[in-house]
Amino acid sequence: MTDATNTPATTGGKRIELTLRALLLGCVLAVIFTAANVYLGLRVGLTFASAIPAAVIAMAVMRTFRTSTIWENMTVQTVASVGGAMSAIIFVLPGLIMVGAWREFPIWESITICLLGGILGVTFSIPLRRALVVNGGLPYPEGVAAAEVLKVGSRGAEQTESAVRENRAGLWVVVWSAVAAALFAFLQAARVFAGEAARFIKLPAALGGGATGLGAGMQFALLGAGHLIGLTVGLAQLFGLLVAWFIIVPIMTSPDYVTWTAGLGLESLAAGVAPGAPAAELANTVWRNEVRFMGAGVIGVAAIWTLIKLAGPLVGGLTSALASQAKRKSGEALDRTEQDIPINWVGSVSVACVIGIAALLAFVANTQPALAATAPMLVIGGVIYVVIIGFAVAAICGYMAGLIGSSNSPVSGVGILAIVVASLMMLAVIAIAGVPADPAFIAYALIVTAIVFAVAVIANDNLQDLKTGQLVAATPWRQQTALIVGVIAGAIVIPFVLNAMNRAFGFEGGPAGIASEPLAAPQATLISALAKGVISGDLRWDLIGVGALIGVGVIILDAVLNRTTNGRIKLPPLAVGIGFYLPAAITTMLVIGAVAGWLYEKALKGKPFEEVGKRMGILMASGLIVGESLFGVLNAGVIGGTEREAPFAFFGIGESWPEGGGMLTGAVVFGLIAFGLYNWIKRQSGLRLFRGGVVALYWVALPFALLMMGGWISTLFLVPGERRNWLFAAGSIGFCALLIWRLWLNSRAPGRAGPFPSPRRFWRVFVPLGLLALVGLILAGLGMGFAIISATALPQAAPGVVPFAVGAAVFLITLGAGLCWPIVSRLVRKPAEPGASSER
16 A cells, blocks of 8 residues: 555555564664664764664665555664664673673673663653653654654655655765765775874973873764764864863873872872873873863763753653543543553563563672672662663653753763762662672672663653654554564674674773774763772762862853853753763864854755755765764774784885875865765755766765875886886876866756767766776776685685685675766666756
């Protein structure tokens, strides 16, 4: 059947909503978004909302089925969205590696923590649906946006041809953005240029003689994340960055501060750094071990303030919902859109989850000799904590998600408060039982917090999805079933990705990985440090107190700005705290992404395609995150399989750069690709021509072609006697010229799409595409060579390199086929209809 409409009306035929194909596609997308979010969260401490990208991909793929419906698309979006949200558990779990409790992530324990906590988050959010979604009067921004996307793009009588084109364009935007980000990440992994530009300096004596610095990570995932967080949050993070790195770090690294603290008998890490140490070592030591704890104080105060502000509306919403429920007549038949999973089933599943959590906690307590004597007390206390605090956190996070959106909901602050309370509970058990404060108590507190955190992140996302379902007239119990399926899909994939990351990179503060640079995992680092400090008694409460005072000042400043500017200027305190404890290189690029997104949306202001352009920007940002993150996961697997720190560094280009050349080249190429992508999606948003995949390929290929041209020209001076270098240099110059010419022509005049091009069109279109196809054939040939070698010679000579060779073969063959496809598609394309518009 086909949807009759995008409105809540129902049809007389069979309702297609919770189908096997929708669940399978949702699980595939859930695995992709979960893996991407795990990498992003470990690298930069942020995750992205996947509801809108999942909705767009679902509509584009499900359109191949004639009977697909808006409700089926919503099922795909729901499964994929909650699976991606499940990845936020990585804000806690890596802490168990950092404190030495685990050496790797045990598969069944990790899955059990994610699964039981996630399903409990779903069951807790079911009774909250009526209170917060139906009767709460909350905006639920992401849920409403996803519903609008589904209404516009799903099959139905109200759907326009432009909506169909927008769906296809949106899919291409995600794909090509992901390809561009993955290729750039590949070149960084190949050591063609640097992945970060940073500069640290020691200040003159007139300015205190301390150290400071600033950096920018050249990662498209950060650019995309910055675009998604928006200008307000980005500038608030910039404020936190400036306070931390340009005020506090210079003060705490100055000789006067070291002398002052020594006179007071206080500890100063700057005093332990060698006098002649580089500025980077001095500044990073102080920031990592002292300033970040101030950030924890800022975040803690901001989270408490947020909860206080929301307490009144939350109680009012729940009271109103209970009063409305009491007025319902006994035995009254429920409308289909009001049918939740039966409450007895919800209770049974919740009890089963609680029993499973008790069994898990009992297993953890009884397998640790230091916890065995207090196991009953720990298990009972842990279960009570998970149930009571878990339900409270589910209600609070669900309400905050409805009020300010899932992306802006202070889940990190909730996690910090949860670990402090859990650690204090461990101290109470230690005091009552009279046992020593063993590190095993730290691990136990982290496991309990991980379960509560899983409840929080799922409730934070679920109610957003349920709002989408309400707006498209979905059946609640079917959507709630899809939520559980999404939790299962996300929970299964998380430990495997975590183990790959741990083996390849390791985590900051934990055992070293194969690569020399560990993953920052900022939240896990901070949460594990708080647990260790509270239980061992050496937590720097003075630093947290200073951060709390700064947080109070930020709250006051935010209130003043909000009042004096009528809400136009805000300073979210949580975002300021995040600017304190995220690495400077990460925060800087997030701010750049936020400003770039603001400039892009400003350029769309007043245009007839403004809303379409904004959605394309969201899709591009999501594609950048997914592309780089998935390559990061692949890179981690290859590093683990080959046990080499840089398995893709076979070009040898990075070693030939002069000092700073890798940074400069990387920054230039990064900027060119970013500008090209933003320019391309702005053109895509005009709804005139949506077949822009080839133009995107030009923009993606141009920076790499310029890089190749620069490399060959430099070889003319390094090896002047090689005549073939002149040929390669001339060819690369011609290739770049053709790409630039084609892009210029594409912006000036339309062409005709036919199988037999005119001479003019031959030079404008088919020569550049032919050169791309030639490069594609060469790459595909290299891939075939890798495949033959991996199947014959490598198993005997170097068995550890086989996974790398196979991966390289698949990558090169796929890339080569993609470069050949544009010209092949034109050669087989039918002539354009008379009067029909054609692709430029």
